[in-house]
């Protein structure tokens with residue numbers, strides 16, 4: 373099969389190569405899925421799991437990409453709940469070969485059915501940003517209607533999902549980003565927008581929940597905005613500053629079938645819009661990942677045209 377591999381951490385996206393690899397075989401409780409479309413998170417090449425296995429042994433050359441949509445082609449020993457020919461989407465294990473490939477072997481529990489009226493490109497754009505937003509807001513942030521949420525990077529992949537899901541849950545959402553992101557963040561439903569390069573973050577006033585995907589100085593300044601009993605949720609590692617009288621939580625997104633079903637249902641009925649900036653082919657993927665210009669939104673690779 374054709375797959376994109378990486379073997380040299382120092383090379384970054386310049387080290388990505390489209391090569392021939394053996395098709396994966398399904399292990400216990402796995403399925404093999406023919407990948408139709410795959411996402412890729414720009415920071416993947418800095419994650420340890422791209423380079424080593426769970427025992428910290430070199431696992432290169434490895435196949436990046438961990439969110440995708442496709443069709444089940446084989447079942448492993450003991451696998452239940454999915455069948456050959458079924459359309460699925462989901463989040464692949466960080467420590468296994470990923471989805472920038474024609475086939476992936478993946479545990480069935482990491483997948484959910486992809487409804488027939490949701491195309492593969494759209495399905496592949498949902499797992500990482502949709503699940504991250506869902507878990508940050510509702511599982512770790514325990515968001516309630518009427519609360520105030522500071523959604524950083526509200527025009528980006530995760531932030532646009534955070535903004536929409538928080539609005540739907542009845543929160544008041546203050547989106548942030550660069551000046552050029554204002555209209556996009558408001559279009560995703562933010563009640564107001566803070567331009568992090570020109571506005572004063574402290575003027576936002578107290579919030580119940582900060583969803584931080586930037587970290588650094590912005591993360592530290594955001595911690596001060598969390599009101600008593602509130603929560604700072606970080607997806608960029610442990611918070612460098614904690615709220616005075618609140619919680620600080622950091623987490624890495626996990627696959628969850630029930631949450632994937634909730635997310636795709638919202639896309640189908642129009643409550644949730646995905647944020648795709650660019651769609652390209654497996655042949656052109658390596659060029660598309662080289663950061664030459666700001667795209668805004670996710671890049672999705674159509675592995676099977």
Ligand SMILES: NC(=O)c1ccc[n+]([C@@H]2O[C@H](COP(=O)([O-])OP(=O)(O)OC[C@H]3O[C@@H](n4cnc5c(N)ncnc54)[C@H](OP(=O)(O)O)[C@@H]3O)[C@@H](O)[C@H]2O)c1
Nearest residue numbers: 415504525527528529530531549550568585607623624625
């Ligand atoms: N822990 C987890 O499970 C998890 C899951 C998903 C993502 N993540 C991480 O979360 C981060 C965001 O991911 P994403 O996919 O949403 O990225 P993204 O689509 O690039 O969105 C980030 C947004 O924030 C903006 N931004 C970043 N730094 C900024 C700054 N200093 N001032 C103003 N705006 C700024 C970006 O603008 P520019 O493009 O102009 O910088 C972009 O609009 C990444 O670091 C990713 O690795 C973690």
